[in-house]
Amino acid sequence: DESTLGLYRYLKSAVHASDRDYLCLLELDHTHCHWPGLLEFQAEVVGKSDETPGVSAVDSLTEMDGNLWNNWQKASFYLSGRAQSIQKIHKKLLEKGVAPNQIQIHPYWASGKKGL
Secondary structure, X not given: OHHHHHHHHHHHHHHHHOOOOOOOEEEEOHHHOOHHHHOXXXXXXXXXOOOOOOHHHHHHHXXXXXXXXXXXXOOOEEEEEEHXXXXXXXXXXXXXXXXXXXXXXXXXXOOOOOOO
């Protein structure tokens, strides 16, 4: 979500410096969907929902071509932002065969919680 934009801008730079590729999937409020372009990185943007956090991102992962999953067998996955969204996305990645040690999790916030 919006709380992760700076992190993913930095990660893009680090990935390109090591001559690799990335795919970024962001869950953003529709009024913020232009922010990745302003911060000079590409991202697939899905809608953010307070009622069902993470569902749009999981739907997007579910719809991705099977060949992409084959190419990502050695990829690293960084999940950050809203804890409820991370939980759903983490579960989907594991279902898709991503090894737990390939997934880095950094929750920035959770509804009703302080101090994450």
